[in-house]
Amino acid sequence: MAATFFGEVVKAPCRAGAEDDEEEEEERRRETPEDREVRRQLARKSLATFHLGSQSAPWTRDTNLRSSCLSLPQCRDYSGTVPSERFLSSTPSGREVRLLRRQTKASLEVALLEKYSCSRFIIAVGNNAVAFLSSFVMNSGVWEEVGCAKLWNEWCRTTDAVHMSPTEAHCVFYHLKSNPSVFLCQCSCYVAEDQQYQWLEKVFGSCPKKNMQVTVLTCRHVTDYKTSESTGSLPSPFLKALKTQNFKDPVCCSLLEQPNIVHDLPAAVLSYCQVWQLPAVLYLCYTDVMKLDLLTAEAFKPVLSSRGLKGLAKNVPQSTEILRKLMTANEVQSNIYT
Amino acid sequence: MASRYDRAITVFSPDGHLFQVEYAQEAVKKGSTAVGIRGTNIVVLGVEKKSVAKLQDERTVRKICALDDHVCMAFAGLTADARVVINRARVECQSHKLTVEDSVTVEYITRFIATLKQKYTQSNGRRPFGISALIVGFDDDGIPRLYQTDPSGTYHAWKANAIGRSAKTVREFLEKNYTEDAISNDNEAIKLAIRALLEVVQSGGKNIELAIIRRNQPLKMFSAKEIELQVSELEKEKEEAEKKKSKKTV
Numbered sequence: 001m002a003a004t005f006f007g008e009v010v011k012a013p014c015r016a017g018a019e020d021d022e023e024e025e026e027e028r029r030r031e032t033p034e035d036r037e038v039r040r041q042l043a044r045k046s047l048a049t050f051h052l053g054s055q056s057a058p059w060t061r062d063t064n065l066r067s068s069c070l071s072l073p074q075c076r077d078y079s080g081t082v083p084s085e086r087f088l089s090s091t092p093s094g095r096e097v098r099l100l101r102r103q104t105k106a107s108l109e110v111a112l113l114e115k116y117s118c119s120r121f122i123i124a125v126g127n128n129a130v131a132f133l134s135s136f137v138m139n140s141g142v143w144e145e146v147g148c149a150k151l152w153n154e155w156c157r158t159t160d161a162v163h164m165s166p167t168e169a170h171c172v173f174y175h176l177k178s179n180p181s182v183f184l185c186q187c188s189c190y191v192a193e194d195q196q197y198q199w200l201e202k203v204f205g206s207c208p209k210k211n212m213q214v215t216v217l218t219c220r221h222v223t224d225y226k227t228s229e230s231t232g233s234l235p236s237p238f239l240k241a242l243k244t245q246n247f248k249d250p251v252c253c254s255l256l257e258q259p260n261i262v263h264d265l266p267a268a269v270l271s272y273c274q275v276w277q278l279p280a281v282l283y284l285c286y287t288d289v290m291k292l293d294l295l296t297a298e299a300f301k302p303v304l305s306s307r308g309l310k311g312l313a314k315n316v317p318q319s320t321e322i323l324r325k326l327m328t329a330n331e332v333q334s335n336i337y338t
Numbered sequence: 339m340a341s342r343y344d345r346a347i348t349v350f351s352p353d354g355h356l357f358q359v360e361y362a363q364e365a366v367k368k369g370s371t372a373v374g375i376r377g378t379n380i381v382v383l384g385v386e387k388k389s390v391a392k393l394q395d396e397r398t399v400r401k402i403c404a405l406d407d408h409v410c411m412a413f414a415g416l417t418a419d420a421r422v423v424i425n426r427a428r429v430e431c432q433s434h435k436l437t438v439e440d441s442v443t444v445e446y447i448t449r450f451i452a453t454l455k456q457k458y459t460q461s462n463g464r465r466p467f468g469i470s471a472l473i474v475g476f477d478d479d480g481i482p483r484l485y486q487t488d489p490s491g492t493y494h495a496w497k498a499n500a501i502g503r504s505a506k507t508v509r510e511f512l513e514k515n516y517t518e519d520a521i522s523n524d525n526e527a528i529k530l531a532i533r534a535l536l537e538v539v540q541s542g543g544k545n546i547e548l549a550i551i552r553r554n555q556p557l558k559m560f561s562a563k564e565i566e567l568q569v570s571e572l573e574k575e576k577e578e579a580e581k582k583k584s585k586k587t588v
Contacts, residue, residue, distance in 0.1 A: 337415060337417065
C-alpha cells in the first residue's frame with residue numbers, strides 16, 4: 001500500500017516484497033475443511049451450558065478443559081448422583097462418544113459392561129499395543145465383536161463428525177466366545193480430554209462391578225520418561241507398570257517411578273478404577289519409535305504371563321510371525337531416515 | 339522445562355544440556371543399524387538394508403559410501419544430512435590430495451567431519467546434523483582404523499561399534515564376542531559383523547549390506563549371493579555347535 005500526494009491510500013507494488021506478504025496473507029485466510037469443522041464445533045460449544053457441582057457456569061471458549069474435572073472421575077460426585085445425563089444433554093453432538101451395537105449399529109442404551117458380565121477387561125490404546133493384542137491374543141482364540149465407540153475430535157482425520165463411515169469405528173470391543181466374560185478393547189484413536197469421561201461412562205457405567213480386573217496396554221515416547229540417566233543409555237523399548245490400590249497380583253515389570261505420570265485415556269481408565277476400587281494395572285511401554293514397530297510391540301510380551309492375559313495367547317512363535325507380517329503390511333515407505 | 343531451551347541450539351539449559359544436539363541423537367536412532375569392526379588386516383562395515391519401494395532404484399539407496407579409495411563411511415540418521423556431509427568430506431579428500439599430494443588419513447577426515455558437525459551446534463539459525471557416522475579405512479602405515487562421529491561433533495576411535503536403531507543391543511553383542519581371536523582372521527571378522535547384525539535385523543541375510551577394505555586393496559562391496567553364503571555358513575556352524583551341546587548334555 002502507498003499513500004499518494006492527495007492523501008489517498010492505494011495498492012502499489014513494493015520492492016520490499018509486499019506481494020509475497022499478500023500471498024501469505026491470502027494463504028493464512030484460506031481455511032481448510034478441518035478449520036471450518038473446528039470453528040463450527042467451538043461455536044456450538046459456546047452456546048451450551050453445564051453444571052459444575054452446584055455452580056452453573058457458562059461454557060465459553062476460554063473455559064479450561066483441564067480445570068473442568070469432567071474428564072477425571074475423581075472430581076465427580078460418586079455418592080449416587082449421576083450428572084452424566086446433564087452433561088450429555090448439553091454436549092454438542094459432534095463430540096459425543098457413541099457406543100454402537102455390532103449388528104444393528106444402534107446405540108447401546110446402557111453401558112457396555114453393565115449389559116455384559118465381565119471378569120477381565122483388556123484395553124489396548126495406541127497402534128503398537130493394538131498390534132500386539134491383535135497378533136498374540138486375538139489370533140489365539142475366537143473373538144466376537146460386541147460393539148464399537150465412535151467419536152470425533154480435532155485429531156480425527158475425517159472432517160465430518162456426523163456421517164463417519166462404519167469402517168471408521170475407532171474403539172472396537174470384543175469378547176471371547178469360549179469365555180464371554182473376557183473383554184478386549186482396541187482403541188487406536190485419540191480420545192480427547194472432554195470425551196474421556198463420556199467414554200468411561202458408556203463403557204464402564206456409573207456403578208461398575210467389583211469382580212472385574214482391568215489391564216491397560218499403551219505406549220509413550222522415551223523422551224517423556226523422567227530419569228536422572230541420559231535417554232541415550234535407556235534400553236528402549238522398556239515396560240513400566242502402574243497399578244491401583246486393589247490390584248494385588250504381581251506385575252510383570254518394574255513399577256513406574258515418580259515423577260513420571262500417565263496421560264490421556266489410560267490415565268482416565270486407571271483413575272476411574274482407583275476411585276471405584278477396581279483392580280487395574282497399566283503396562284506402559286516407553287519406546288523411541290512411536291509408529292508401528294516390531295520391537296515396540298514385542299516389548300509387551302512379558303504381559304502374556306500376567307493374570308489379566310493368562311491363557312489367552314496360545315502359540316507365541318506363530319503370533320510373532322503374524323506380528324511381523326502386520327508390520328510389513330503397514331510399513332510406509334519413507335526416505336527421510338536411512 | 340526442556341521446551342524453553344529447545345529453540346536456539348546455542349542456549350544451554352540450567353543443567354548443561356544442549357537439547358537440540360540430544361534431539362539430533364534421537365534422529366540417529368531412527369536410522370537402521372550400522373556396525374563397524376576393526377580387524378587385524380581388515381575393516382568391515384555392515385548395515386541393515388532399508389526396504390526399497392518397488393519402483394525405486396535400489397542402487398540409489400545406499401548407507402555405505404566411499405569417501406576416497408582407502409576410506410569409506412556408513413551412517414545412520416537423516417538421509418539428506420548424510421548426503422551433505424559425504425559430499426563435503428569427498429571434496430575435502432580430493433582437496434587435501436591436490437594440496438599436499440598425500441591422501442588423507444582416516445583420522446584427518448574424521449576430524450574434518452566432526453569439526454563440521456560441531457560448527458552446526460554453535461551457530462544461530464542452524465540445527466545439528468542428524469547423523470552418526472562410522473568411518474573406516476587404512477592409513478599409509480597399513481594400520482586399520484575405525485572412528486565414530488555423532489551429531490555433537492565428537493569423534494572416537496573404536497575396535498568395534500554400532501550406530502542407529504538397536505545399536506545398544508548390537509554393541510552388547512560385540513562386547514561379549516569381540517576377541518583378538520575373532521578378528522585375527524579376515525573371514526572371522528566378517529562373520530562377527532554379520533552375526534552382530536543378525537541379532538537385530540529381521541528376515542536374515544537379504545536385508546544386510548556389507549563392505550570391507552583389506553590392506554592395500556580398494557573397497558569391496560559384497561553381493562547379495564556372497565552375503566547369503568556367509569549367512570548359511572554361520573547357520574551351519576550354529577547347528578553344529580548346538581549338536582555338540584546336546585551330545586555333551588546326553
